[in-house]
Amino acid sequence: MYTIQDVSKKTGLTAHTLRYYEKEGLITGVERSQGGIRQYTDEDLERLGLIRCLKNTGMSIQEIARFVQLTHEGDHTLEERVELLREHRERVLERMAEMQEHLDKVTWKLNFFSEKLRAYQEKEAKKAK
Template sequence: MTISEVSKKYELSADTLRYYERIGLIPPVNRNKSGIRIFTEKDCEWVNFIKCMRSAGLSIETLIEYVTMFQQGNETIKARKELLIEQRNQLSKRIEDMQQTLERLNSKIDGYEDKVIEKEKTLKSNN
C-alpha cells in the first residue's frame, strides 16, 4: 500500500505516518524504485497498533519506550507488559472520571426543560 492508501485506511495524515517512521514508532518502510513508500501488512499492523495506543492516550514518549524495548527482544517482555498494565490503569482512571462527568451531564439534562420552566415561573412571579 502507498502512504496515501495507508493514510486513508487509518485516518492518519501522510505527515503523521512519515513522522512515526522518522522517530522509530514504525519500522523503516521499504520504497519502490521511484522512492515511494510501500507499506507491507506488517507495517500496517504497526500503524494500527500505534494509532490504537495513541487513541488510548499513550504519549509518543511512552510508545517510543515500548517500541525500543520490543526491538531489544524477549528479555523485555516483562517490562513491556508492566508498561502496558500501567497505561491500562491510567486509561481506566480516565474512563472512570469521564463516566462520572457523563452521569453529571445526564443528571443535568434529565428534566432540563421542566426545571427551566419552573425557574422562569419563579422569576416571573417575583416581578
C-alpha cells in the same frame, strides 16, 4: 504493498503523520521502492493500528517509541512491555471512571433542565388557553 496514500486512506492518518511516526521511530523498517516511494506491508498496518490505539488512549509519543524500541530488542523485554501496557491500562481505566462521573453529572443536569423545560412549556400552554 501499500503506498503512503493507501495507508492514509486505510488508517485515517495523514501522510504527514505517517512520516512523523517514522521519523520518531514509531514505525520502522518501511521498505522503499527503487524510486524511493514508501511501501507499507500488512504488518506495518497492524503496527499502526496499535500505535493509533495507544495514542488515542493517551499514551505519549515517547512512551510509544519506548514500547516500539523494546519490541525490536526482543523477547527479553517482554516483562517491561507488559508492565508498560499494564500501567497504561490503569491510566485509561482511571480516565474512563472520571469521564463516567462527568457523563453522570451531564446526564443529571440534562434531566433536570429537561424537566424544568417540560414544566415551563406546560405552564405556557395553560396561559395560552
